[in-house]
Amino acid sequence: MFQVQFVSCSTEETMRIAERFGQEAGAGDLFALDGDLGAGKTHFSKGLAKGLGIKAMVNSPTFTILKVYNGRLPFYHIDAYRLDENEEEELGLDEYMDGGGVTVVEWAGNIQTQLPNRRVTITFKRTNEQERELIVCTDSPRFEQIFKEFTDL
Numbered sequence: 076m077f078q079v080q081f082v083s084c085s086t087e088e089t090m091r092i093a094e095r096f097g098q099e100a101g102a103g104d105l106f107a108l109d110g111d112l113g114a115g116k117t118h119f120s121k122g123l124a125k126g127l128g129i130k131a132m133v134n135s136p137t138f139t140i141l142k143v144y145n146g147r148l149p150f151y152h153i154d155a156y157r158l159d160e161n162e163e164e165e166l167g168l169d170e171y172m173d174g175g176g177v178t179v180v181e182w183a184g185n186i187q188t189q190l191p192n193r194r195v196t197i198t199f200k201r202t203n204e205q206e207r208e209l210i211v212c213t214d215s216p217r218f219e220q221i222f223k224e225f226t227d228l
């Protein structure tokens with residue numbers, strides 16, 4: 076398992092990092108995002124979409140739970156903010172996550188038990204007004220190149 080920390084100093088930088096993940100992402104990849112309100116999860120999702128070649132505007136689907144977009148691969152944008160971990164409601168998200176697309180889940184902690192183990196976990200921390208820490212955990216070597224690009228490893 077790799078754990079890498081990025082520091083982003085602007086919304087643009089967060090989106091640029093995410094866009095690279097979108098470019099490298101493959102069928103079945105799932106990005107599980109966690110962090111407080113306004114931590115930058117939706118900006119990351121927008122960047123991911125851009126990297127997948129999606130032109131449509133991607134917004135937080137807070138009231139719809141799931142939005143589907145078509146890019147280089149299908150893109151499933153899930154926002155679990157309104158879902159409760161203790162509510163054992165089966166969402167039936169498997170058909171999306173096992174499919175040939177790329178999935179991003181905001182507030183992933185709320186549906187942790189329903190997520191596959193093979194995932195890229197990204198925790199967002201707000202360090203000041205413009206700065207965010209992104210802690211990325213993955214066992215996929217596919218994203219190694221991105222780690223080299225954005226950190227001083």
Ligand SMILES: Nc1ncnc2c1ncn2[C@@H]1O[C@H](COP(=O)(O)OP(=O)(O)OP(=O)(O)O)[C@@H](O)[C@H]1O
Pocket residue numbers: 083084085086087088089110111112113114115116117118119135181204205206207
């Ligand atoms: N480096 C940064 N990266 C991302 N967002 C930043 C950064 N600096 C400041 N911001 C601001 O933080 C906010 C991030 O909003 P965003 O909707 O992406 O967060 P979120 O984690 O999805 O929040 P929510 O949980 O409410 O959906 C925006 O207002 C954005 O302008």
Ligand SMILES: [Mg+2]
Pocket residue numbers: 116117135181
């Ligand atoms: Mg959001």
